[in-house]
Amino acid sequence: MENNTKLKAYWKTNLRYLSILLTIWFVVSYGFGILLVDELNTIRLGGFKLGFWFAQQGAIFTFVVLIFVYVRLMNKLDKKYNVDERPSKNDLD
Amino acid sequence: MNLSVQTWTYLIVGATFALYIFIAIRSRAGSTKEFYVAGGGVPPLANGMATAADWMSAASFISMAGLISFMGYDGAVYLMGWTGGYVLLALLLAPYLRKFGKFTVPDFIGDRYYSDVARTVAVICALFVSFTYVAGQMRGVGVVFSRFLEVPINWGIIIGMGIVFFYAVLGGMKGITYTQVAQYCVLIFAFMVPAIYISIQLTGNPIPQLGFGGTVAEGVPLLDKLDGLHKELGFAAYTDGSKSTIDVFFITAALMIGTAGLPHVIVRFFTVPKVKDARISAGYALVFIAILYTTAPAIAAFARTNLITTIEDKKEYKAMPEWFKKWENTGLIAWTDKNNDGQIQYLPGKPFKGKPKFNTQKGKSGERLVTNEATANKNELYIDRDIMVLANPEIARLPNWVIALVAAGGLAAALSTAAGLLLVISTSVSHDLIKKQINPNISERGELLYARIAAAVAVVVAGLFGIYPPGFVAQVVAFAFGLAAASFFPAIVLGIFDKRMNKQGAIAGMVVGLLFTIAYIVYFKFLGGTAAGWWFGISPEGIGTLGMLINAGVALAVSRNTEAPPKNVQNMVEQIRFPRGAGDAQQH
Structure with missing residues (x-):
């Protein structure tokens, strides 16, 4: 029973992480790179127009960062709720 | 070393293929688990x-x-x-x-x-x-x-x-x-x-x-x-x-x-x-x-x-660099001299309908002639998108x-x-x-x-x-x-x-x-x-x-x-x- 509530809390936190990270994912690519591209193109980043830069470079860099942030968050979360894959005899099942 | 592209290609492609085959033989699968998910x-x-x-x-x-x-x-x-x-x-x-x-x-x-x-x-x-x-x-x-x-x-x-x-x-x-x-x-x-x-x-x-x-x-x-x-x-x-x-x-x-x-x-x-x-x-x-x-x-x-500067600098078909003719030979570049001036006009639009079909004849400037029906616009140059990376170094x-x-x-x-x-x-x-x-x-x-x-x-x-x-x-x-x-x-x-x-x-x-x-x-x-x-x-x-x-x-x-x-x-x-x-x- 206790395990069950614990797992629910783990899953809820996971879903919260997912929604935050996927929101950033959406805003950077579809927002900055596509929907707002004309507005951002009035701003310059070196030799780039900013909207064009997000669409062809910036979004990709952001994707990489998002995955590594997710990996870090989840590895911590797994440990906190004791569901990580340490070789252990007290597996939850 | 001053070898031709052809020789270099055989050398490098051959060496990489030998490497792949060597690895494939070294790690061939013995069980279904190895075959499906590498064990x-x-x-x-x-x-x-x-x-x-x-x-x-x-x-x-x-x-x-x-x-x-x-x-x-x-x-x-x-x-x-x-x-x-x-x-x-x-x-x-x-x-x-x-x-x-x-x-x-x-x-x-x-x-x-x-x-x-x-x-x-x-x-x-x-x-x-x-x-x-x-x-x-x-x-x-x-x-x-x-x-x-x-x-x-x-x-x-x-x-x-x-x-x-x-x-x-x-x-x-x-x-x-x-x-x-x-x-x-x-x-x-x-x-x-x-x-x-x-x-x-x-x-x-x-x-x-x-x-x-x-x-x-x-x-x-x-x-x-x-x-x-x-x-x-x-x-x-x-x-x-x-x-x-x-x-x-x-x-x-x-x-x-x-x-x-x-x-x-x-x-x-x-x-x-x-x-x-x-x-x-x-x-x-x-x-x-x-x-x-x-x-x-x-x-x-x-x-x-x-690409644009090369064509715009020279203009004339005869003055095009060697890569241009090589790719023309593979059929991935084609030029049709619509106004007969011997110069390449590169403009928006398709030069002719469909992919180029060549006949065996050469045109006035030495270009390969295409049999495709020409379009009404002034563009004379067909470039297959696939060649950009391959031709880029040339x-x-x-x-x-x-x-x-x-x-x-x-x-x-x-x-x-x-x-x-x-x-x-x-x-x-x-x-x-x-x-x-x-x-x-x-x-x-x-x-x-x-x-x-x-x-x-x-x-x-x-x-x-x-x-x-x-x-x-x-x-x-x-x-x-x-x-x-x-x-x-x-x-x-x-x-x-x-x-x-x-x-x-x-x-x-x-x-x-x-x-x-x-x-x-x-x-x-x-x-x-x-x-x-x-x-x-x-x-x-x-x-x-x-x-x-x-x-x-x-x-x-x-x-x-x-x-x-x-x-x-x-x-x-x-x-x-x-x-x-x-x-x-x-x-x-």
């Missing part, structure tokens, strides 16, 4: 690299920079579309599927939806997607071979078939994984060397990603110069693009979601030992992919600038060994992806159809034999697709994504995140999503549908996004009106949501 013991970093090579196809290597070069801003659909899916993979799919711990995507669908019908639908989807995709790869192999070894495209495809046949059939996933690691190294080196050279030539900055935003010799930013050149010739500005916003949105989404639904990508995450490894190897894969994907748009802009006058290296890289990209796809096809047949449905008592050796036969048949069929292709390499591949997006992605994600999803819902969703997407593509690509009839202005390339939404909508509606899945399936969904207890990928 489940691939370290995450190696898996990331193999995933990147598996993923980056002939389309990424050969066609993408070329397409972007002609599309300008619109090329972002490929750049974001083919990278953003890894975020979905890492966050929504890979860890859970690894925890589930079977061999294939149809395995998951079949077990999660407790239904052989669902499994069969998934197998059909997997075969459909993989065949569509592999056709593009074989075409890519043909293009590279025909140009660099100067054989006809169809012969190139046949040679490519022979090589893939050899190591996919022999090595299975184990052989493929380590060959792909080597192929990644070859292809990324081959992609970066000319990019760095050209970046230095044009902007003085050795890092292409920075050179892209750098300044050319005249003191203006490269992209501004390119916009200026485009304006002079009457093209839309390079940094603006010409697709509608909604179409760009839908195509990008279809490619991203499709990426996350491609069976040959998903299966790579079954090969690592732990759930933790599945997450991080998606991250590594994206790093390795991003190196190429952030360089490609830089190459596109460099190549476009070089256009920039780089040393011969660099040109040969690009050939080896293109082949590595095409072969690694083709092998990954053929493996999915053979696994679908031998494991999902024969072992799981037709003959469950089949012996390990029997199953392995069927896997190899299926791989062999698949190679031949793929070759035929390559010889009679339905479009540009990248476009053929784009359809595979639409189909993957509309079939697998919702079924898998709902299977993990919606415990109430049942077999009726999932099957209805997959069938409706897939049929809708196929119908739309076939109607607008092959049955004469025109852009005016596109729903909401969505092109066939982007329709997979709508197909995905329809799939999910139908699945949710049907599942809520039919009974809940059995208790043991609901428990299984609970189990895959946390990492502890993930064993090896296993059969039962």
Whole structure:
């Protein structure tokens, strides 16, 4: 029973992480790179127009960062709720 | 050394092929587990690299920079579309599927939806997607071979078939994984060397990603110069693009979601030992992919600038450099002197209808004459988008060994992806159809034999697709994504995140999503549908996004009106949501 509530809390936190990270994912690519591209193109980043830069470079860099942030968050979360894959005899099942 | 391009190509391509075959023989598969998931013991970093090579196809290597070069801003659909899916993979799919711990995507669908019908639908989807995709790869192999070894495209495809046949059939996933690691190294080196050279030539900055935003010799930013050149010739500005916003949105989404639904990508995450490894190897894969994907748009802009300035400087056909005539000989460049002035007019629009068909005669300036019906506009030059990356080093006058290296890289990209796809096809047949449905008592050796036969048949069929292709390499591949997006992605994600999803819902969703997407593509690509009839202005390339939404909508509606899945399936969904207890990928 206790395990069950614990797992629910783990899953809820996971879903919260997912929604935050996927929101950033959406805003950077579809927002900055596509929907707002004309507005951002009035701003310059070196030799780039900013909207064009997000669409062809910036979004990709952001994707990489998002995955590594997710990996870090989840590895911590797994440990906190004791569901990580340490070789252990007290597996939850 | 002052060897010819031809000699260098034989040397470098020969050396890389010898390496692949050596690895394939060293790591050939002895059991079905090794054949399907490399024994489940691939370290995450190696898996990331193999995933990147598996993923980056002939389309990424050969066609993408070329397409972007002609599309300008619109090329972002490929750049974001083919990278953003890894975020979905890492966050929504890979860890859970690894925890589930079977061999294939149809395995998951079949077990999660407790239904052989669902499994069969998934197998059909997997075969459909993989065949569509592999056709593009074989075409890519043909293009590279025909140009660099100067054989006809169809012969190139046949040679490519022979090589893939050899190591996919022999090595299975184990052989493929380590060959792909080597192929990644070859292809990324081959992609970066000319990019760095050209970046230095044009902007003085050795890092292409920075050179892209750098300044050319005249003191203006490269992209501004390119916009200026485009304006002079009457093209839309390079940094603006010409697709509608909604179409760009839908195509990008279809490619991203499709990426996350491609069976040959998903299966790579079954090969690592732990759930933790599945997450991080998606991250590594994206790093390795991003190196190429952030360089490609830089190459596109460099190549476009070089191409326009070369033609505009000289103008006269007779004064064109050697590469121009070489590519004309392969039929990928054609010039038709509409106003008989001996000069090349390069302007927007198609110079003539369709792909060039040459007769045996030469024109006044020595050009190959085409028999195509000329169009009314003033443009005289046809350039196949596929050659931009391949011709780039020649256009920039780089040393011969660099040109040969690009050939080896293109082949590595095409072969690694083709092998990954053929493996999915053979696994679908031998494991999902024969072992799981037709003959469950089949012996390990029997199953392995069927896997190899299926791989062999698949190679031949793929070759035929390559010889009679339905479009540009990248476009053929784009359809595979639409189909993957509309079939697998919702079924898998709902299977993990919606415990109430049942077999009726999932099957209805997959069938409706897939049929809708196929119908739309076939109607607008092959049955004469025109852009005016596109729903909401969505092109066939982007329709997979709508197909995905329809799939999910139908699945949710049907599942809520039919009974809940059995208790043991609901428990299984609970189990895959946390990492502890993930064993090896296993059969039962």
